[in-house]
Amino acid sequence: MASNTDLSTPKHIEGGCLCGALRYAVDFPEDHDFKNACSTCQCTQCRKQTSSFFLTSHVVKPLSAFRFTSQTTTLKDYEASPNAQRGFCANCGSLIYWKPKGGDYTSFAVGTVDALYLWGEGADGVTVPKEGWGRVLAAGEANHWWTGNEIKGVTDNIPAAGYGRGKKWKGDE
Template identity: 60%
Template sequence: MSQNLNVGPTPKTIEGGCLCGALRYRADFPPDHDWADNSSTCQCTQCRKNLSSLFLACHRIKPASCFQWTTDTSTLKHYRASKLASRPFCIECGSTIGYFPAVEGYDYVCIAVGTVDALYLFGEGADGVVVPKEGFGRALVNGLGPNLWCKNEIKGVTDNIPLLNRSERLQEE
């Protein structure tokens, strides 16, 4: 287990979903979940194009059975940019939910942290009992886990973002 320092309060459960609300999920974290190691970012071209963003901030949930859809999945589709993984998304609003391994032996899912509900991410609507006022954003995306595909970083832009420089910067996937 890596360092779990400076990640703030940690949740037992989070919920999230797509922009239109057709797809909803819930993740239950085991007591020994490593918050630092399971927080990651990626700067690969596939993640950038898939999210229309400079990098993906994601959180790995393992085992995969800790993740479950809580709504009907009739609007769920999976895009396969490679043989390694699928990228689940909503066909109604286009929201990408994350990155799901498609290779046998990988028992986890990675959720795009931007799909986590505001209540859990930054405490919007928190009453202080269920969720702390500041939410769990720092636990979910803290920069202490791997930063993937840094060989694709954009000089003068993503190479100088503190979040992307806190931990191991992997040059390959």
């Protein structure tokens, strides 16, 4: 299997919430490190906000690399902890991003990336590869946060999705 460094990488992607009220674009800097920008989190907050066993996210910096391309009247921030903001759509509930207060990056939810970029739906193979860029956006080679909350036999060993790579953090280390 080819490593993520052997795959093509996007310069630009787009995404949005389930109802379409929030739309965003990401313009990746030339030196963006795709391999070390994707991570997962199994903390209780991410589980409850996504209604899933873990959140798959991708970090992009500087903050200006991530921008909304639509109105943001439905964008709401929720502070599950005092040092971070979670941006979501007030209409449909889609989690769009997580970012630290005062930080220089945004960690966007990979599941909100448009199908064209994520798995190549409608791709022509020229501007977007036919298989999309899902693997380089969500390969899980960076960090796996709050693995102390792993569910034995369910989320503790997910090598088929590539999540067995990267550093596992048991908690707020």
